[in-house]
Amino acid sequence: MDDNVRVKWTNELTKRFLETCIEEVHKVGRNGGSLRKETWVKVEIKLEEVCHVKLTQKQLKNQYDYLKGKYSRWVYLRNKTGNIYDPEMNTFILTNQEWEDFFKGHPKARTLKTAPLIYPDLCIALFEGTSATGSRAYAPSSTRERTTISSSSFTSNIPTTQEIYGSLQMV
Template identity: 45%
Template sequence: MTDKRNRVSWKSKLVDKTFLEACIQELTSNDREGSGLKASSWVVVAEKLKTYHNFIVDKKQMKNRYDYLKEKYAVWLKLKNKTGNIYNPTNSFNMTNEEWEAEAKLNNYVDKLRNAPLPCPELYTQLFDRATSTGVHSWGPSSTLPHPNETFSTHDFEDTEKDEPAPHADTPSSTVPQPTSEESSGRTKNKGGK
């Protein structure tokens, strides 16, 4: 006989809040393992859920929830950072039905944000900031590029050489005006007769 796992319902916002807070606390004290929590941290999070809510879940169920919340946060962050000032202080988005439908075609999690705002966005930000990247120019902990908040001075690039652009092969040299020998030596003809 196989051991069948019980299906759990994560519908309680309080359970999610406790889950997020416990994950933040574990990341603060024990750091990350890959993009998630360490094995010992999952045990602590599960114990807190059981103690505070009598909510019993295993590691795989918690990891699935963690990944789901991370994806939902990434979509929320993308919408929040979208130009046009569509995000408002009530933690919702001012978008037309057409805009929602266009975004929903790009990501399945959009509809979940359309019907209900992201609860406790500050907890999501604490947990997933720097662990979530959105867009082509985004940065994440596994990025090979420097963090976008790092600043560089010009002396960091002093050793680099600037290459002169090569002339285009299809541009005839006769169309590019060349300085005369007098112009290049600094002497020009005085056309005013002075």
Template identity: 45%
Template sequence: MYQRRPRVVWKQDCVDKTFLDVCIHEIASNGWEGSSLKANSWKVVAEKLKNEHNFIVDQRKMKNRYDYLKSKYAAWVKLKNKTGNLYNPATNTFDITEEEWQEEMKSNKYVEKLRYASLLHPDLCTQLFDGSTSTGFHS
């Protein structure tokens, strides 16, 4: 009989920070496999999360989190690179009118997430995803 796995909740900021740190280290040490980490690297990340935070997660859930953060980062970069100095680095938020938010949300579902919660650890996301995301015409 099929048993559903419990839902993984990535609500702790420290778990995301560790996740990003270890992903950056693993890519620097072992390189990429396609657009993400190698299978052995995922095992290292899982072990680190378990040891440091008692956070148990499988490779599929980690890959889903990686892809989510990458997509949110791509939306953040696109908004940040818009002309008009809309980004406030002190608060890590955007000064955008309601109409502009609505227009941006039509083109990217991850923009809405940025409206209510800023991108966590933008410096780590930049290290991990910069150069591996598409933020231009074809994004």
């Protein structure tokens, strides 16, 4: 399949993708925060057999990265908002103003308002521990210096970027 052909990631295809990735990680482990090179080949073959769709490794990696990013934002919001996550509905109970305040500091989290994280249990099984989430998140490729939070208090008001970065203390 051509890398430029857009894939329709249905719920079923996404579920099979997550399950296959989890199976392979349990068998051979990971390569850092991603899958091993040989694992991508196995995932590609398995999805073609089970879902009858031919995907390239680039398309698989793009979906993996998309889901991992969405998962990271979901975990951050779920952990920071106390009891406003409804696991039965897989939604966050925020007013429009609270969402807008949150988006000021987390613009990539917009999709969580209208399209919740699909299969959160599978995402937890696949991604938990593979990336930093929350207030202590830092990646080696980050353009900002590594920081830690000086205060762990969190109020029901979701902090803006200014409030978050204003309370950071350099390590």
